Amino acid sequence: MNSHRFRPDDAVADRHVELLLQETLAGSSAPDVTARVAAAFARGDGPADVERLSASGRGPRRGFGLLAALLGLVVVLGVGYASRSQPESSEPEGARPGMPQGPAQERPLGPEVTVTTMAEIAALPADTDNVRLRLHTADAVRALTRLRKLRRLDAAFELEVTFSSRRAKRPDFFPAAAEPLGMLTSLEELDLSGHGPIKGLGSLETLARLRRLRIYYALMEPRSLGVLSKLPRLEHLHLEATLSTDADAPLLDLDHPEYGLATFAGSGRLRTLTLTACIADLEGMQAVATNPLEELRIYGLSAAQPHPRRQSLGAEAYVPLGGIRTLRHFSFQDTCSPELFAGLLQCEHLETLNLGSADGLQGREAGRAIARLTQVKSVTVAGSSIDHEALIGLTESKTIVDLALGGDVECTDSILARVAKMPALRRLTLPLSHSITDAGMAVLAATKLEHFALPHPEKITSAGLRHLPRSLTSLIGEAGPFDASVLDRLDNLTEAEFFFHYDRPLSLVPDLLTASTRTSLRKLTLAVDLRRLQALERLAELEGVELLDASKSLGELPADAVRRLRERSVEVRLPSAREPAPIEVMEVKAAGPGRRKK
Amino acid sequence: MRPTELDSNRELPAAELSAAQLAWIREQQAALWRYLLLLGARPEEAEDVMQDAFVALLRRYPGEDRSAQARLLRTIARNRFVELRRRRGGKLVGWSDAVDAWLADRPEALQNTMAEQFEDCLGELTERARVALMLRHAEDQPVEDIARHVGLARGGALTLLQRSRDQLRACLERRGFNHRGRARSSAHGSPETSPALETRS
Numbered sequence: 100m101n102s103h104r105f106r107p108d109d110a111v112a113d114r115h116v117e118l119l120l121q122e123t124l125a126g127s128s129a130p131d132v133t134a135r136v137a138a139a140f141a142r143g144d145g146p147a148d149v150e151r152l153s154a155s156g157r158g159p160r161r162g163f164g165l166l167a168a169l170l171g172l173v174v175v176l177g178v179g180y181a182s183r184s185q186p187e188s189s190e191p192e193g194a195r196p197g198m199p200q201g202p203a204q205e206r207p208l209g210p211e212v213t214v215t216t217m218a219e220i221a222a223l224p225a226d227t228d229n230v231r232l233r234l235h236t237a238d239a240v241r242a243l244t245r246l247r248k249l250r251r252l253d254a255a256f257e258l259e260v261t262f263s264s265r266r267a268k269r270p271d272f273f274p275a276a277a278e279p280l281g282m283l284t285s286l287e288e289l290d291l292s293g294h295g296p297i298k299g300l301g302s303l304e305t306l307a308r309l310r311r312l313r314i315y316y317a318l319m320e321p322r323s324l325g326v327l328s329k330l331p332r333l334e335h336l337h338l339e340a341t342l343s344t345d346a347d348a349p350l351l352d353l354d355h356p357e358y359g360l361a362t363f364a365g366s367g368r369l370r371t372l373t374l375t376a377c378i379a380d381l382e383g384m385q386a387v388a389t390n391p392l393e394e395l396r397i398y399g400l401s402a403a404q405p406h407p408r409r410q411s412l413g414a415e416a417y418v419p420l421g422g423i424r425t426l427r428h429f430s431f432q433d434t435c436s437p438e439l440f441a442g443l444l445q446c447e448h449l450e451t452l453n454l455g456s457a458d459g460l461q462g463r464e465a466g467r468a469i470a471r472l473t474q475v476k477s478v479t480v481a482g483s484s485i486d487h488e489a490l491i492g493l494t495e496s497k498t499i500v501d502l503a504l505g506g507d508v509e510c511t512d513s514i515l516a517r518v519a520k521m522p523a524l525r526r527l528t529l530p531l532s533h534s535i536t537d538a539g540m541a542v543l544a545a546t547k548l549e550h551f552a553l554p555h556p557e558k559i560t561s562a563g564l565r566h567l568p569r570s571l572t573s574l575i576g577e578a579g580p581f582d583a584s585v586l587d588r589l590d591n592l593t594e595a596e597f598f599f600h601y602d603r604p605l606s607l608v609p610d611l612l613t614a615s616t617r618t619s620l621r622k623l624t625l626a627v628d629l630r631r632l633q634a635l636e637r638l639a640e641l642e643g644v645e646l647l648d649a650s651k652s653l654g655e656l657p658a659d660a661v662r663r664l665r666e667r668s669v670e671v672r673l674p675s676a677r678e679p680a681p682i683e684v685m686e687v688k689a690a691g692p693g694r695r696k697k
Numbered sequence: 698m699r700p701t702e703l704d705s706n707r708e709l710p711a712a713e714l715s716a717a718q719l720a721w722i723r724e725q726q727a728a729l730w731r732y733l734l735l736l737g738a739r740p741e742e743a744e745d746v747m748q749d750a751f752v753a754l755l756r757r758y759p760g761e762d763r764s765a766q767a768r769l770l771r772t773i774a775r776n777r778f779v780e781l782r783r784r785r786g787g788k789l790v791g792w793s794d795a796v797d798a799w800l801a802d803r804p805e806a807l808q809n810t811m812a813e814q815f816e817d818c819l820g821e822l823t824e825r826a827r828v829a830l831m832l833r834h835a836e837d838q839p840v841e842d843i844a845r846h847v848g849l850a851r852g853g854a855l856t857l858l859q860r861s862r863d864q865l866r867a868c869l870e871r872r873g874f875n876h877r878g879r880a881r882s883s884a885h886g887s888p889e890t891s892p893a894l895e896t897r898s
Contacts, residue, residue, distance in 0.1 A: 111735070111799040115806060116862050117834070118734050119815040125835040129730030130744055133722045136751040137714045325794075328776070331783055356768065356801065357794075365753055365773030366780070385769055388757055422757055 208251055217242060228285075235294075237275035244282045250308075252286055255315075256293035274299030281305045287332075292316055296344045300326050311335040311371075318344045321351055325358030328366060335371035339396070354380035361386040374398070381416040388419040393448075394428040395420065398455075418442065427474075431455060435482075444468045453479040455505065460485045466492020473498065476523075481505020481530075490514050494521055503528035503552070512539025519546050526550035528575075537563030544568055554598070556580045593619055714755065722751055725767060728807035732771055735796050735807075738778055746781065750774035803875060811874065818868035826861040833858060 121127045213231040214220045220242045223230070227246050231253040232239060243249060256272065272294050280289070281302030289306070291297060292315035300323035303309065310332050321343050327333060342349045353359040353374070360383035363369055369390035375398040387395070397417070414436040420429075421442015429443060432455030440460065443449065449472050460466065460480055466489040469478060478499050485508050493499075494517040502518065504510055508530040510518075515535055518527065519542040527548055529535065535556070540563035543551075548568050552575035553559065564576075564585045571589050574581070578597040586592065714722075726747060733743035750773040754766060775793055805811055819827060825847050832838040832846055844854035 108795070108799050111796050112866065113862075114735055114737075115799075116865060118731060119812060119865075120830055120834040120862075121734075122731075122812055123816050123819060124831050127740070129727040130740075131723065132726055132744060132747050132751065133719050135744075135748045136722055136755070137719065139748055139752045140714055140755055329779075331780070357797065361769065361772050363776075364769050365750060365776040367776075382766075382769055385758065385766070386772065389753060389773060419758070 206250075211251075211253070214239075235272040235276070237272075237279060240276045240283075241279040244279055246283075247285060249283055249285055251288040252283060253288075253290040254280075255290045255313075256295075271295075273297045277302045284308070287311065289313070294318075296320065297323055299323075304329055307331055309333055311337075313337040314341050316340045318342055319351065320344050321355065322358055324351070324353070324355075325362070327358075328362035332368065334368055336369060337371070337373045339373045339375045339398070341375070354383045359383050363387065363390060365389050367391065370394070372396070381419070384416050384419045388423050390423075391425045392423050393425055395423065395426060396428075396430040396453075398430075398432040414439070421445070424448070427451065429453065430479075435460075440465075444472070447472065448474055450474050451477040453477075453503075454481065455479075456482040460489045462486065463488040463492040465489045467495055469493055470496035470499070475499060477501035477503075477526075479503040479505065479528075481508060485509075487511070487514060491517060494518050496521060496523075498523055500524060501526035501550075504530040507531065509533075510535060512536055515539050516542045519543055524548065526573075528552040529554075531555045531557070533557050535559060537566075540564065540566045542566075546570075549573060550575075552576065553580075561585055591619060718755060725770060726751075727809055728767070729770060729774055731807045732796075732800070733774060733778060735800075736775065736778055736793055737782075742778065742781065746774050746778045749777050753777075805874065811869075814869060814872050814874070815865065818865050818872075821868055822861055822864060826857060826864070829854060829857050830861055 208229040209227065211229045211231050212223060212227055213233060214223065215233045217234065217239065220232075220234070220239055223243075223246060225246065226248050228248045228250040230243065230246070230249060230251070232243070235254065235256055240254070243252070254272075254276075273296065277299030281304070283289075284305055285308060286306050287308050288311040289303075289309060290313040292313055294314075294317045297314065297317055297319045300319075303312075304326050307330075309330050312327070312330070312333060312335070315337060316339070319341055327336060338351065341351065343351050351374075354361070356362075364386035367390060369387070369392055371394040372387060372390075372392060373394070373396040397420075414434045415438070417431070417433065418436060418438045420431070421439045422445075424446055425448065426443075426446045427448050428451040429446070429449060430451065430453035431439075432453075434456045435454045440454070443452065452469065452472070452475060454460070460469075460482065461484060469475065470493055475496065475498055478493065478496075478501070480493070480503075482505065487509070490504070490508070490510070491514070493502075494514070499521060500523050502521070502524060503526075510530050511534045515529070516539070518524065524546065525548060527543075527546075527550070529552065531554060536558050537560055540559060544566045546568050547570050549570055550573040551567055551571055553564075554575070555577060556564070559580055561580055561582050561584055564580055565588060567574075567585070567589065569589060569591060572591050572593045574589065574592060574595045576597060581597055586595070729747055729750065730743055733746055734740070738746060750770055753773050754770050758766065775797070779793055800806055819830075822830075829843050829847050832843045833840075838846075840851055840854050840858075843858070844851045847854060847857065849857060
């Protein structure tokens with residue numbers, strides 16, 4: 100039987116012969132454009148496409164990134180599908196001198212409406228434009244297609260874990276739901292985070308208005324990425340912690356010629372790109388660099404992460420990223436080569452610079468070079484090769500508001516004294532500070548710090564921490580040195596987060612909670628190994644304490660602890676199905692005076 | 698005029714292209730031209746897109762080794778062209794994918810050597826077939842006129858043209874070019890997604 104199906108290969112082959120005939124018989128050979136290119140190059144002309152280069156959006160938000168990232172807390176706390184409550188830090192803040200600007204200001208969305216049942220979906224007004232969908236079925240998505248003005252859909256999957264069910268099974272959302280998703284043609288924002296194997300994303304090709312796509316902590320067929328570069332207005336792409344469905348090669352292969360980053364070359368539209376675990380080679384990075392990116396976050400690849408093409412990666416692959424002159428927020432957790440570092444220093448719009456392993460940061464001039472970036476406000480540097488001279492140079496900055504020194508940076512009392520004199524500094528994260536002493540901490544008393552983080556104060560005691568300025572509203576540290584006596588002084592504190600390393604007794608918890616009720620604290624997060632949860636029995640003795648969230652290691656939780664917590668109606672959640680962090684977290688919210696339970 | 702993305706590149710000092718860069722443009726432009734025509738670009742469109750693509754690439758990577766950048770250049774050109782068509786209401790995504798998939802297994806298809814071999818293959822055709830193809834492709838004659846010139850009915854002329862093209866393909870394949878057959882490698886393809894794996898029966 101003859102096949103009458105259209106075969107693209109045959110059609111291309113036919114077309115190819117036609118071209119050869121044209122060229123050979125009609126002499127229609129390629130024009131010589133060297134003169135045109137040379138003239139355009141000399142004039143500084145760019146491509147004609149001007150329509151998608153809008154710069155608009157809401158202001159950036161900064162979280163308590165570094166420390167949380169260090170301990171993996173970002174996975175548990177930060178993931179929480181920021182789409183629900185937290186805009187991305189990637190959002191540009193509006194016009195900047197010399198930055199590309201476009202005509203399209205983002206229209207404000209209506210209030211987010213959460214729906215969890217078909218009845219609630221059916222009751223949505225026809226002009227609803229902002230939906231948080233927590234019913235993950237194809238029927239639910241299909242029912243949404245009647246909302247002709249739907250512009251934002253948060254369909255992220257939040258894995259809820261209860262003590263009774265241990266772990267909810269992820270519903271089979273893909274590929275059944277993919278087809279109706281493609282019918283939501285008004286969508287501008289879509290969040291598919293947390294879902295299991297995502298297939299059938301090709302249907303998204305019809306979403307011609309989609310500007311922002313978030314797929315955090317999901318599993319994707321790498322080929323599904325092929326649709327992304329075809330979305331004509333896609334500007335913000337978030338793929339953090341999303342892995343491949345291929346268990347043998349779990350990293351997303353983004354140097355693939357058909358669906359990898361190279362397919363974005365010259366598209367001129369990507370403004371935000373966040374990746375965690377992926378394979379991307381020099382060509383992919385070169386392609387990325389042809390986009391007017393304002394925010395780029397690339398987290399490191401562990402050498403232990405297997406991938407057949409892992410060997411193709413090298414520090415040099417990332418060098419092109421330093422050539423993106425439009426960058427405002429750059430976060431990079433792989434080895435930052437001197438060449439990349441040199442390129443970044445030419446990015447004069449840079450506001451946020453986060454270098455996880457800054458090999459190029461040595462000598463006073465290197466630190467000064469960062470300090471000379473006129474727009475820079477937030478700097479995170481880590482890496483054992485960073486020397487004192489570089490840190491001294493960095494402290495010459497007049498603009499840095501937020502400084503975080505990574506875990507292995509060696510910081511001394513003398514460096515801290517210089518840091519304390521930085522005029523704009525309001526947020527400070529210190530490294531694993533083996534060298535800082537209580538005496539050195541005294542310099543902080545005169546600062547205007549609003550946020551302070553100290554992950555592992557080896558030589559610092561409560562006495563040193565009592566030098567912290569009263570201006571602090573946010574604090575992260577280790578329970579023990581941070582105790583009730585420290586909290587009592589900080590009467591402006593509204594948020595605090597304490598870690599309980601294994602040698603820290605949980606008996607400190609009640610003291611911290613009690614102290615928190617004496618301050619203006621509204622949110623207290625305790626990072627604890629849940630296997631020690633039985634010690635929290637004492638929490639019940641405290642008034643005004645509401646245990647909100649906890650996570651992980653539930654399988655190892657003693658049965659009697661489970662029973663006691665269930666009796667107290669404790670709600671336990673995991674924000675994501677992925678559990679890359681080896682730390683367990685629970686969050687305890689201390690009610691303020693007005694909310695105290697009677 | 699509104700500022701553009703690459704207007705921001707104007708902050709970079711304008712510079713002249715080096716002799717090596719100009720030589721690289723000359724080396725690449727024929728293949729890029731063929732690629733854009735294969736995508737369906739009209740000659741004037743292809744010329745504009747070529748200029749854009751070269752400028753975009755050279756501005757980003759002015760001093761680098763170009764040996765590995767032909768594919769990046771092609772991707773830039775494709776995206777510019779797809780966007781150009783999209784703004785005019787056209788859709789090319791599926792076709793451009795098909796072209797790229799076809800080229801992935803036939804990288805030599807755009808090279809000058811292919812055109813040279815094709816010219817040799819033309820020489821293997823009969824005089825009547827060459828005339829028919831010449832009238833069709835060089836002079837854009839209607840089939841009726843071609844039929845009159847070669848002394849055939851309209852249907853016969855169409856058959857002649859088709860067979861001539863088939864002979865040309867067969868000639869290329871004898872010379873080692875896998876013009877229409879099964880893809881030699883499908884490292885990135887799969888049976889479901891690679892139409893090249895379908896067979897006629």
